[in-house]
Every structure is written in C-alpha cells, then in structure tokens.
Amino acid sequence: MRERFVGRTRELETLRAARNRVVLVVGEAGIGKSTLVGQVPGIVGRAVADEGAPDFWPWLRVLDGAGLSRELLDVDPLPGESRASARFRAIARCADELRRTETTIVLEDLHWADEASTRLLRHLSAEDSPTIIATSREVIDLPNADVIRLGPLSLTDVAEYAGPAKAEELLRRSGGNPLYLRLLSTTDAGDAELAHLVQARLAPLSTPCRNLLERASVVGEDVDLGLVDAEGLDEAIAAGLLADDPDAPHSVRWSHALLREAVYDALPRRQRIDTHRDLAAKTSGTDRARHLLRGGGRQEALRACQDVGWFERALPLAETDADRAELHLAIADQAYQEGLAKKALDHCAQAADLGDTDAIARAAVVVRGVQGDAVGPIANLCARARERLGDEDSARHAKVLAQHATVLAEQRGRAHITPLSARALAMAERSGDTEALMLAMQARQLLADVPEQLALGTRMVATGRPEAALWGHTWRIDAAYRLGAIDQVDVEITEVAGLADRMRWPLARWHVLRAKASRAELIGRFAESERLMAECFEIAKTLEDVSTVGLYYSFMQQLTRFTGRLDEYPIPDWILTLAVDHPIFLSATAQIRASTGDRDGALILYERLLPMIPGMPDELRWPSTGVFTAQTAVLLGDLENAAVLYDMLLPLGAYYANQAPGCDGAINRTLGVVAAALGRHDVAERHLTDAIAMEKRIGALPYLALAQFELAKISQRPDELLESALHLARRLGMKPLVAQIEARTAIPLTAREKEIALFVADGLANRTIAERLVLSERTVETHVRNLLLKLGLENRTQVAGWVVRSGLTWSH
Structure with a gap:
C-alpha cells in the first residue's frame, strides 16, 4: 500500500x-x-x-x-x-x-x-x-x-491527509510526524506510545500475518521470503507494514524501521532466541553470525564471528586469555589495514598484556610505517618483545629488531640504530623469511649510503613481493637522483608506473606522481610539475597518512622558488604543528621563508632546527636537509653555523640534493654559496664551476641558471654568466630569478646606500646603524629615505625583501 x-x-x-x-x-x-x-x-x-x-x-x-x-x-x-x-x-x-x-x-x-x-x-x-x-x-x-x-507537517497538510474534522486533534497527537499521523489515523489507540500504536495496528490482522511479521522482525530490515511462511504476506503489504519491491521478487522490506523495531521489541525473550537459533541453521556467513550472536551458544557464536571477521563482536565471547589475545591481534590488524593506527595500537597493547611471547612479538610489528604519537607505544612493545625473546635467533625476532630500529630512528635519530639494524638484517637472512627480510631492509636503508641504497633496492625487487618491489624501486629512484643518473631515474619511474597500473594501488600511484613531478621540475617544466602534484595531493588525502599531505605543501612551496607564487600555497597551521620535529620539513620551510624576506618566520624554524643538525649526516634525508639549512644560515647571516654546515656537506660535493620528494640541484652550488658568504671566493668559484658542469650534464636547466647566477656574483667578468642565467630564467618562467638578475644589473644605489640597505635587512635601527658607520642618525635617516625613493619601496620590511631578491650581500 x-x-x-x-x-x-x-x-x-x-x-x-x-x-x-x-x-x-x-x-x-x-x-x-x-x-x-x-x-x-x-x-x-x-x-x-x-x-x-x-x-x-x-x-x-x-x-x-x-x-x-x-x-x-x-x-x-x-x-x-x-x-x-x-x-x-x-x-x-x-x-x-x-x-x-x-x-x-x-x-x-x-x-x-x-x-x-x-x-x-x-x-x-x-x-x-x-x-x-x-x-x-x-x-x-x-x-x-x-x-x-x-x-513536521502543517495543519493544512494534516487536513488534506485525514480531513478537516480530525486535523487539529491529529496534529496535536502526532506532532506533525507523518508516521505517527498514519498510525493514529487508522487506530483508536489514543495517545499511546509507538509500540502500543504498532500493537494496535497488528491486532486486527490474522494470526498467520502476525506470525509472519514477528518472524520477519527477527530476519531483518530486508526479509528473504525463503526464511518466512508467506501466508499472510499480502495482508501485511496491504496494511502498509511490509513493502513489496518489483525488482526483488524474492524479498520484501519493512515499510519503516521503527515498525520492525517495535514488533521485535515486543517479542517474548524465549521466542526471539529460538527464532534467531532457527534462522542461524538456515543462513550462512554474516547472517548466520548475527543470528548466533543473539540466539546461539557462546562457542558457536564465537567461531561464527571469527569466520566472518567480526573479531570485536567475538571478543566478549572469548573465555581464555589466549583467545582474547588472538582476537585483539586480529582487531589490531583490521584497524591498521583501515588506517586506524591508534585503535590498532590499543589492541596490540591488550594482546601483549594477555598473550604469550609470540603474541607480544606479533603485537610489536602490526603497526608499521607511521610517525608521531604512535612511535612511543610501538617502541615500548618492541622493548617488551625483545626482553621476552632474549637471544632467540628467529624470523619473529628479526621482525621485532627491524621494527625497533625503525621507530628508534624516529625517536633518537638514525645514528643510534646502526648495530640494531645490522643485527636484524643478519638474523632475517639466516631465517629465510621474506617478510622478516623486507622489514630488516627497510630499517637498514634508513642508514644506507647511495651504493648500499641501490643494492638494497635491488634485493627488495628480487623478493617478488609487490610491496617490496614498490619500496625497492622508490629507493633506487632516490639513489639515482643523487648520483645524477637520470636515465636510471626514468627506468625506475617506469617500473613503479607499471606496478601501479597492474595492481592499482593508490600508494604506488602516489609514488609515481611525486617522482614524475620532481622529474618535471628538474628540467623546468613547472606547470607539468604542479599538475602532477595536484593529482598526487588528491591521492594523499585518501591515504590517511599526514606525511603525504605535508609533502605536497613542502614541494609546492619549494616550486615557488621558480614560479614566485608562494601566496598560493600557504602551509596550514596543523601541518606546521605536526612537522615541527621533522628536520627536512623545517629546513625546507625555513629556507623558503628566508629567501622571500620573512626573516622572523625563518628564524623561528631555524633555531628549532639547529640542535638537530649534529646527528643528521648519517640520515637518508641529510643531503637535502643540509643544503636547505646551509642556505638559510647564509640568508640569515649566521656565518658561524654556515661554516660548520659547509664542512659537514663537503664530502657530498659530487652528489646532487635531488630525490623523488623534491630537488635542489648539485650540492656544489650550496657549497659555493656558503664559501662565497665566508669570503672564500676561490673555493666558491671552484664549487660553482663544478655545479654548472653537473647541471649541464643532466639537463637541469633551472639549477643551471641558479648556479650561473651565484657564480656571476663573485666573478670578475659576470656579464656572460648573467646573460645566460637571464635567458634561461626568462625561457623557463623563473620570475623571482629574473627579478634578481635585473635588479643586480641595474642597482641604482650608491655604495653607502647599499651598505645601509644591508643593515636595514639585518633588522638594525637607524641609531645602531649610525653607531656602526660613525655617522649621525639624521644622515642615516636621509640615506634610508633616499634608497626607499630610488627603489620605489614604502617601508623597511620591503627593503629586506628587495635585498634578498637582488642578491645583495656583504661580499659586495
């Protein structure tokens, strides 16, 4: 009806x-x-x-x-x-x-x-x-x-439905709720509750019809007609309690969930249980498990729930600690697969409290590849497992050691885990267990130099496991980037793309897109790079891993070094809050802020970053972190730490600070910039000349232009270098670099005004500048006023930005 x-x-x-x-x-x-x-x-x-x-x-x-x-x-x-x-x-x-x-x-x-x-x-x-x-x-x-x-329906609506004579009374009693209105208009139940209304609605029905409805309420919202006696079905449909669906001839459904609930709740307890038990014998899968939960024996319901993966529903049915531990581990694994790391760790902890040594060891390695608050609980589980495992030489111990090494690297820095990762790898190799070997190689590659990273990547691919192949190829991409082996980068990207196409993994597709975006940036295809990262970001938002979202913002901010569109990609505050302990993110963001004249913003991040630097050279991300930090030190005038960073980066001069998450070109360029700031012009010239040759070799045009510009700053004959850099910058659309070169070739300031501009950029007040230069404060005020007028600027903050863009330094 x-x-x-x-x-x-x-x-x-x-x-x-x-x-x-x-x-x-x-x-x-x-x-x-x-x-x-x-x-x-x-x-x-x-x-x-x-x-x-x-x-x-x-x-x-x-x-x-x-x-x-x-x-x-x-x-x-x-x-x-x-x-x-x-x-x-x-x-x-x-x-x-x-x-x-x-x-x-x-x-x-x-x-x-x-x-x-x-x-x-x-x-x-x-x-x-x-x-x-x-x-x-x-x-x-x-x-x-x-x-x-x-x-609610209005009085006019109720009058249209039931006639004007009863409208006001029905509106008062139903509150304008159409379901209550329908029930009240067909029964004399008065102001009774819904359950009474339903029972009053059932009273005139035949016994077979009521029996059908009672059993149907136990079956569920959708009623398989094979599970009920169809006698009385037409009557139930005519009464508007069940609804027929022409497209589903073997089933009917309740016309409203509240009706079904009211009928079900009114059933005597024994009748409900017996009906559920009877239906369990006639159903399978989740339907059987549902009926056994409400009407079966404890162990029978437990097994049925386990069979269909209802581990949380099975947990209250478990009778031993061992069974409860197994269920907690199963729940943890399900939660981790769904991206619910916190829930997974809660159940891992409960499994470890209830289970034996094997349960503790398994609990320690359920949640992998996460950062932030999850690291501490995982480390605690690993410590507990290692204490129980003692000197055992096994696959499960190798997994725990590898997991512990990985999380300790996040907690204390990667320099502290060398012996642990080596032990994990050796034990995994002896065990012959593929999963243990995968985890051990993941821990080891955190410490690997470029040749070992390539080797580990090759071994991961050789395992034949899709997940291992994905990681192996991405490690090889990063290693090839650092070597400047661009042909190999292209080969590895093709391999990951093939994996993504065959397996249709979102994570694999994400890796393909970010690697291609870096590749496009490296040769100056900025629009293509931006488009690829936009696709990457859409996938990142579904992965439930904040680090993938953070990478997007970091990459896009770095890309604005070339495009000049920094305001279009502000980093959300929540990303900054979560990333304050990640050196690579801090260094990249500080460098961007310093290069765009945000001295105060850069200084906050830089001062947080500096204490982390001494332990970083052993880290996989050290090259990029080091070059960004060194560039920031120069921009902020911290020459003491710039000199320290120069010595730390010097052994890497033959490499590039390029990898799939983003590029910064030849490390020699950064060494040259630092050496120039320190007044070591001969050394700086050698570094920058080598950087130009390195960028030409791999076709990295944006970084070639940057290296040429830096060399022009200290060259006795800069015109040819500036002309080449300007040509490249204009061709590629590198607006910030074009502005710097044009400003350098036509700086309208006197030597004294340039000197004062540098002091202003350092944040010094006029009185302090006057004391430094042994001038009157009024004379300094005049110079400041003149340079503002010449440059078409309005305030001292804009002077600081102009100094950065023009490349003006104390070496001039």
Whole structure:
C-alpha cells in the first residue's frame, strides 16, 4: 500500500530540479523522508541496521538496478596490498562507472550506512557527481551537497491527509510526524506510545500475518521470503507494514524501521532466541553470525564471528586469555589495514598484556610505517618483545629488531640504530623469511649510503613481493637522483608506473606522481610539475597518512622558488604543528621563508632546527636537509653555523640534493654559496664551476641558471654568466630569478646606500646603524629615505625583501 503524499511541495520541486548534484534529505525517524524521495523515479539502494549487511550494501543494490557488475566494489586486497588501498581502488573504479549513469540514484537511511558506503558518496559528491538523492536522520559531511531539512507537517497538510474534522486533534497527537499521523489515523489507540500504536495496528490482522511479521522482525530490515511462511504476506503489504519491491521478487522490506523495531521489541525473550537459533541453521556467513550472536551458544557464536571477521563482536565471547589475545591481534590488524593506527595500537597493547611471547612479538610489528604519537607505544612493545625473546635467533625476532630500529630512528635519530639494524638484517637472512627480510631492509636503508641504497633496492625487487618491489624501486629512484643518473631515474619511474597500473594501488600511484613531478621540475617544466602534484595531493588525502599531505605543501612551496607564487600555497597551521620535529620539513620551510624576506618566520624554524643538525649526516634525508639549512644560515647571516654546515656537506660535493620528494640541484652550488658568504671566493668559484658542469650534464636547466647566477656574483667578468642565467630564467618562467638578475644589473644605489640597505635587512635601527658607520642618525635617516625613493619601496620590511631578491650581500 503506497502512503498518501501531502505537503512538501517546495522540497519536491527542489528534488525534481536536481541535476548532477547530491541532495541530502534530513529529518527524524518517521518524518517522511522516504515518502518524499519516493516521488522521484530512480535506482534505489538502502542502508540497513543489520550487522550482517556487507560493505557498500546500498551501493550494491544501486549497481544491480543500473545493470552494473558488483565486482566494481570488490575490496579483496591484492597480495601485499592493504585493505585501505583496496577499498580506495574499488571506490575510484565504481565512481567512474556511476558518473556515466543518467538515472537518478536514491540512497535511503544513510545514518546506518557503513563507512565504505559513505566514502564512496563523498568521492562522488566532490566533483562530477551524477544526480543523487540521499536520506538520513542526521547531516552527513558531503562536499558540495544541498541539504533539505524536513520538519513536521502543517495543519493544512494534516487536513488534506485525514480531513478537516480530525486535523487539529491529529496534529496535536502526532506532532506533525507523518508516521505517527498514519498510525493514529487508522487506530483508536489514543495517545499511546509507538509500540502500543504498532500493537494496535497488528491486532486486527490474522494470526498467520502476525506470525509472519514477528518472524520477519527477527530476519531483518530486508526479509528473504525463503526464511518466512508467506501466508499472510499480502495482508501485511496491504496494511502498509511490509513493502513489496518489483525488482526483488524474492524479498520484501519493512515499510519503516521503527515498525520492525517495535514488533521485535515486543517479542517474548524465549521466542526471539529460538527464532534467531532457527534462522542461524538456515543462513550462512554474516547472517548466520548475527543470528548466533543473539540466539546461539557462546562457542558457536564465537567461531561464527571469527569466520566472518567480526573479531570485536567475538571478543566478549572469548573465555581464555589466549583467545582474547588472538582476537585483539586480529582487531589490531583490521584497524591498521583501515588506517586506524591508534585503535590498532590499543589492541596490540591488550594482546601483549594477555598473550604469550609470540603474541607480544606479533603485537610489536602490526603497526608499521607511521610517525608521531604512535612511535612511543610501538617502541615500548618492541622493548617488551625483545626482553621476552632474549637471544632467540628467529624470523619473529628479526621482525621485532627491524621494527625497533625503525621507530628508534624516529625517536633518537638514525645514528643510534646502526648495530640494531645490522643485527636484524643478519638474523632475517639466516631465517629465510621474506617478510622478516623486507622489514630488516627497510630499517637498514634508513642508514644506507647511495651504493648500499641501490643494492638494497635491488634485493627488495628480487623478493617478488609487490610491496617490496614498490619500496625497492622508490629507493633506487632516490639513489639515482643523487648520483645524477637520470636515465636510471626514468627506468625506475617506469617500473613503479607499471606496478601501479597492474595492481592499482593508490600508494604506488602516489609514488609515481611525486617522482614524475620532481622529474618535471628538474628540467623546468613547472606547470607539468604542479599538475602532477595536484593529482598526487588528491591521492594523499585518501591515504590517511599526514606525511603525504605535508609533502605536497613542502614541494609546492619549494616550486615557488621558480614560479614566485608562494601566496598560493600557504602551509596550514596543523601541518606546521605536526612537522615541527621533522628536520627536512623545517629546513625546507625555513629556507623558503628566508629567501622571500620573512626573516622572523625563518628564524623561528631555524633555531628549532639547529640542535638537530649534529646527528643528521648519517640520515637518508641529510643531503637535502643540509643544503636547505646551509642556505638559510647564509640568508640569515649566521656565518658561524654556515661554516660548520659547509664542512659537514663537503664530502657530498659530487652528489646532487635531488630525490623523488623534491630537488635542489648539485650540492656544489650550496657549497659555493656558503664559501662565497665566508669570503672564500676561490673555493666558491671552484664549487660553482663544478655545479654548472653537473647541471649541464643532466639537463637541469633551472639549477643551471641558479648556479650561473651565484657564480656571476663573485666573478670578475659576470656579464656572460648573467646573460645566460637571464635567458634561461626568462625561457623557463623563473620570475623571482629574473627579478634578481635585473635588479643586480641595474642597482641604482650608491655604495653607502647599499651598505645601509644591508643593515636595514639585518633588522638594525637607524641609531645602531649610525653607531656602526660613525655617522649621525639624521644622515642615516636621509640615506634610508633616499634608497626607499630610488627603489620605489614604502617601508623597511620591503627593503629586506628587495635585498634578498637582488642578491645583495656583504661580499659586495
């Protein structure tokens, strides 16, 4: 029986006018959401409250209605793939197909939807959405969605529904709720609660019909007709309690969840239990587990829950510590696969408290590759496991040692883990266990020099595991970048791209895009680099790993060194807060701020960074961290630390500070900049000449222009260098460098004004400058006023920025 539709005229017009939009209809239970959206033809999918519903349940029904394969939402991970990655693959694949759908999609009861279903809807609503109308009891965060909030029916609406004679009384008793209105208008139950209204509604029905409804309430929201006696079915449908779906001839559904709940709650306890037990014998999978949870024996329900992966529901049923420990480990693994590291670690800790040595060792290595707050708990688990394992020579001990080395590197710096990582690698090799060897090589590569990094990458690829191959190729990309072996970089990027295409891993695709973005930047294709990083960022937002998002902002800020569009890529405060203990991020951000005249902002980061530097040369990211820090030291005038950094970087002069996360060209360029600032012009000239040759060899045109400009600053005959650098900078669109070169070739200041400009850039007040130069304060004021006028600037802060852009230094 179709419910009569009244009111909601404006809302219905909005729904009918929706095109390629997501419209969310929100309101309390019984308020008429389903009745409203039922006026719009479309493919319908409903979320249900039953625990047995699989992931993506409403979308599976939509795929059926659209004639699309349910395999689009297959989330079985490929070998070595996380469940989170497999789920993202399914969401992206399904969304691409659904965007071609011209029929309206109707999603009902999203307040019960699983997280995977909600993510697919968010993915679709973000851009290029098909027409989707969804209902929910609560507002769901959906990009670009229109929200319609349904309130009570008006007196006019009630009068239209039930006639004017009863309108005021029915409105008072129903509160304008259409479900209550419908029940009250067909029963004499008075002002009773919903349960009484439902029972009054059931009273006139035949015994077979009531029996069917009682059993159907135990079956669930959607009722498989094979599990109930169909006698009385037509009567239940005619009464408006069950709804028939022409597209699903073997099932019916409850017309409203509140009706089913009221019938179920009214069942005697023994009847509910017996019915669940009977249904368990006739069902399988999650349906069987659900019925056994409510009506089966303890051990039988426990095994059924384990069989379908319901480890959290199984936990209260476990009777021994050993069983509970196994369940905590299973829950932890599930949580980690879903990207829920904190939840995973909580269950790892509980497994370690309850379990034996093996459980502790396994708990220590569940959560891998994370940073931040998770590092401490993992380190504690590793320490506990190592104490229990003692001198055991085994694969499980090798995994624990490798994990401990990795997290200690985050806690204390990589220089402290050399013996531990070496022991882990040797033990893993003796064990012959592939997973142990993978973890041990990941720990070891944190300390590896370029040749060893290449070798470890080759060994990882040779394991034949997709995850290992991904890491192996990315390590080889970084090593080849540092060597300037660009042909090898291209080969390795092609290999990772092949992995991404075959396995469709989001993480693999992310690695491909970031490597290609760096490659494009290296040769001056800035627009292409920016486009690739934008794609990379979209994937990063789905990976639930903040470091991938942080890399995007760091990369884009570095790219603005060439494009001059720094204001378009501000780093969010939350990224800065999370990254304050990461040297590579601090150094890159400090260098950008110093180079754009933000001296105070650069100084805050630089002073936090300096204490970390002494222990960094053994780190994989040291070359980039070192060059950014050295450049910042020069820009801030900290020549004492610049000299220290020069000595630390000198052994790396033959390498490049290039890698997949970003480039900075030949390390010789930075050595030359520091040497020039220290007044060692002959040494600086040698470094910069070598840097020019290195950049020419690999075709790194932006960095060639930078090296030529730096050499021109100290050259006796700078014109040819400046002309070449200016030609390259203009050709590539390097606006900041063009401005610096043009400012240098036409600086309109006198020698004294240049000197005062440098003092102003250092933040000195006029009185202090006067004391330094043995001039009157009024004379200094005159010079400052003149240089502002000549440069067309308005204040001292702008003078500081001009000094940076022009390349003016004390060496002049």
